[in-house]
Amino acid sequence: MMRSLGIVAALGVVVAGIVAFGLAPREVTQGNVQRIMYVHVPAIGVAYLAFILVFVASITYLWTRAPEADHIAHAATEVGVLFLGVNIATGAIWGKPTWGTWWTWDARLTSAAILFVVFVGYLLVRRMTDDHERGARFAAVVGIVGALNIPLVHFSVYWWRALHQPPTFLKPGPAAASASIGWSLLVCFAGLALLGAYFVTKRYAVLRAHQQASA
Amino acid sequence: MRFVRRTWAVVRKDVLIERRTKETVNAVVFFSVLLLFVFEFTLGADRERLAAVLPGLLWLAVLLAALLGLGRTFVLERENDCWEALLLTPGDKGAVYVGKLAGNGLLMALVETIVLLLFTLFLNVDVAGALPGLLLVLALGTVGIAAVGTLFGAMTAHVRARELLFPVLLLPALVPVLLAIVRSTEALLAGESLGTVDHWLKLLVAADVIYVVAGLLTFDVLLEG
Amino acid sequence: MVAATGPDPVIRVVGVRKVFGLAPVLDGVSLDVHGGETVGLLGPNGTGKTTLLKILATVIRPTRGTARVAGHDCVREPEDVRREVGLLAHESHLYEDLTAMENLVFWQRFAGERVRNDSLRAVLEEVELDHCADLRVRTFSAGMKRRLSLARLCLGRPRVLLLDEPFSSLDQRARKWLEQYLQDFAARGGAILMATHAFGAELDVADRLVILVSGRLIVDAPRGTMTADEIHRFYTLHTEEAS
Numbered sequence: 001m002m003r004s005l006g007i008v009a010a011l012g013v014v015v016a017g018i019v020a021f022g023l024a025p026r027e028v029t030q031g032n033v034q035r036i037m038y039v040h041v042p043a044i045g046v047a048y049l050a051f052i053l054v055f056v057a058s059i060t061y062l063w064t065r066a067p068e069a070d071h072i073a074h075a076a077t078e079v080g081v082l083f084l085g086v087n088i089a090t091g092a093i094w095g096k097p098t099w100g101t102w103w104t105w106d107a108r109l110t111s112a113a114i115l116f117v118v119f120v121g122y123l124l125v126r127r128m129t130d131d132h133e134r135g136a137r138f139a140a141v142v143g144i145v146g147a148l149n150i151p152l153v154h155f156s157v158y159w160w161r162a163l164h165q166p167p168t169f170l171k172p173g174p175a176a177a178s179a180s181i182g183w184s185l186l187v188c189f190a191g192l193a194l195l196g197a198y199f200v201t202k203r204y205a206v207l208r209a210h211q212q213a214s215a
Numbered sequence: 216m217r218f219v220r221r222t223w224a225v226v227r228k229d230v231l232i233e234r235r236t237k238e239t240v241n242a243v244v245f246f247s248v249l250l251l252f253v254f255e256f257t258l259g260a261d262r263e264r265l266a267a268v269l270p271g272l273l274w275l276a277v278l279l280a281a282l283l284g285l286g287r288t289f290v291l292e293r294e295n296d297c298w299e300a301l302l303l304t305p306g307d308k309g310a311v312y313v314g315k316l317a318g319n320g321l322l323m324a325l326v327e328t329i330v331l332l333l334f335t336l337f338l339n340v341d342v343a344g345a346l347p348g349l350l351l352v353l354a355l356g357t358v359g360i361a362a363v364g365t366l367f368g369a370m371t372a373h374v375r376a377r378e379l380l381f382p383v384l385l386l387p388a389l390v391p392v393l394l395a396i397v398r399s400t401e402a403l404l405a406g407e408s409l410g411t412v413d414h415w416l417k418l419l420v421a422a423d424v425i426y427v428v429a430g431l432l433t434f435d436v437l438l439e440g
Numbered sequence: 441m442v443a444a445t446g447p448d449p450v451i452r453v454v455g456v457r458k459v460f461g462l463a464p465v466l467d468g469v470s471l472d473v474h475g476g477e478t479v480g481l482l483g484p485n486g487t488g489k490t491t492l493l494k495i496l497a498t499v500i501r502p503t504r505g506t507a508r509v510a511g512h513d514c515v516r517e518p519e520d521v522r523r524e525v526g527l528l529a530h531e532s533h534l535y536e537d538l539t540a541m542e543n544l545v546f547w548q549r550f551a552g553e554r555v556r557n558d559s560l561r562a563v564l565e566e567v568e569l570d571h572c573a574d575l576r577v578r579t580f581s582a583g584m585k586r587r588l589s590l591a592r593l594c595l596g597r598p599r600v601l602l603l604d605e606p607f608s609s610l611d612q613r614a615r616k617w618l619e620q621y622l623q624d625f626a627a628r629g630g631a632i633l634m635a636t637h638a639f640g641a642e643l644d645v646a647d648r649l650v651i652l653v654s655g656r657l658i659v660d661a662p663r664g665t666m667t668a669d670e671i672h673r674f675y676t677l678h679t680e681e682a683s
Binding site: 062114115117118121124125128129130134137138140141142144145146148149152153155156157159160 | 391440
């Protein structure tokens with residue numbers, strides 16, 4: 001099953017690549033650099049999906065103590081952090097030629113950075129607790145609080161920026177209403193989501209095998 | 216009723232021990248005074264600039280002192296080897312959480328009072344006009360910080376690198392609360408009414424509710440061995 | 441206290457396995473203890489005695505197997521088990537900066553009950569600590585702390601005592617006191633599971649001895665059917681086999 005998912009994911013990424021770099025319209029003012037948006041925006045979408053999964057899996061783990069739930073939460077956090085990292089990095093890469101700076105404290109980048117640290121904290125807690133099972137429990141709590149925090153982070157950071165800056169910075173392209181951009185984004189999102197799902201399943205399998213070997 | 220009694224037992228015990236040893240309170244108060252000096256030395260030359268960043272500094276001082284004090288919440292239990300006994304006494308473990316939260320709240324209230332006093336005296340901040348609104352913001356912010364701090368404090372009490380992990384977990388989790396209280400304090404000190412920061416207050420209330428409920432629901436799991 | 445020495449064991453452990461990291465600390469342990477019985481749990485250090493006690497006390501969960509106390513499952517009904525069990529561990533479970541009385545007041549209030557100073561004083565008398573009621577626990581000797589810990593435990597009127605090296609670092613007088621206390625407890629129908637790695641005079645309180653080596657129970661026999669030398673040989677034999 002993982003194999004077929006892997007193949008589908010690979011296909012998805014290829015299609016997304018074609019769409020992003022070939023089929024999608026060239027943006028007038030920013031040029032080809034703007035195409036990085038097709039990775040940047042879907043990446044955070046996939047990250048959010050991953051963190052919703054972390055939330056559900058963590059609650060399930062605390063309720064049932066089933067190690068499978070813990071493995072899912074763990075794998076999903078890793079994938080979520082990965083895609084967040086991609087989102088932040090591509091945001092910076094996009095920003096440099098477009099606005100001259102690597103980092104702007106705009107609402108979206110800042111939110112992403114905060115969430116990144118929160119969920120890295122999840123991984124750190126696991127690593128730094130001596131007893132594995134205890135670490136899993138603690139991490140689940142961090143995951144739950146972290147996920148609950150997501151909307152709070154969003155509102156607070158957005159309002160914080162809204163007072164001091166016009167909300168222009170990383171708006172995707174000139175015409176948000178442009179249909180072809182919308183479709184391209186969707187295709188790329190699907191491709192990346194499939195890739196993310198593949199990563200999660202692979203990671204889950206590794207974690208499960210590791211746990212069964214030591215049981 | 217049992218829950219209240221249990222919570223009260225925890226609060227009273229912590230206050231009693233703190234009164235005797237004065238460990239945490241001394242460190243935290245002393246630290247706040249030191250911070251005042253540091254702020255003056257690093258930023259004091261330009262009075263206007265200092266006035267502009269004052270709300271941020273105020274809360275920075277409170278937060279740093281809180282980091283010191285909140286992390287120690289459960290170290291007391293570990294040092295006295297009472298951790299297990301708290302788990303093994305039958306009853307709702309959430310009472311331990313609320314009790315510790317209340318204790319931390321008291322500690323933070325103390326820190327905030329001292330910081331406000333010091334800032335008023337030494338850095339010429341006029342808080343009189345904004346006081347009622349400020350107290351509300353302080354109260355809501357304190358609950359939020361204490362709620363998450365107590366939860367993560369319980370978690371990191373058993374971790375090897377506690378001094379490292381506790382701030383790493385706490386600070387990003389507190390960003391919404393921090394933004395809310397700094398912005399609100401800023402507005403209030405600038406003479407604006409409470410109504411203008413209405414959305415921030417709502418956010419604080421939402422955050423407080425979410426954190427306390429999450430804490431109550433997950434605390435058992437943290438006490439287990 | 442219910443003096444029930446019925447057919448059902450008060451403690452029933454079946455096939456308990458506990459893994460920390462990669463190595464199993466307990467590897468398929470099964471044990472029964474009845475009301476009124478005192479069982480000595482022997483074994484070299486680090487073989488899982490404390491782990492077994494902690495599983496029965498509901499501090500940790502077993503990786504596999506079941507543990508039941510007074511008919512309640514330790515994993516599924518921990519609060520019910522906690523009502524019946526008192527754990528006297530290496531940790532004293534006392535606050536060093538509080539007085540003996542203040543400690544008892546805290547633990548009684550923390551159990552959700554109204555504080556009754558007179559009943560607490562009576563408990564202190566039972567453990568012969570009434571004259572130090574207002575002294576800080578920090579100033580107590582090991583024996584005094586052990587007695588106060590027991591007093592705290594018995595506030596809850598448990599049916600089962602789980603003891604981890606209860607006689608260690610106690611002087612002669614304190615030892616005698618503890619022996620008598622445990623005998624009284626068992627006489628009232630309570631069950632005692634006592635872990636110890638020494639096999640001297642403290643074993644006299646036990647009715648039965650079980651030996652835990654490398655995570656397995658290799659012997660379960662009435663006390664008096666083995667000499668100290670034989671016990672010692674069991675320890676070394678098994679660890680030799682294992683290596």
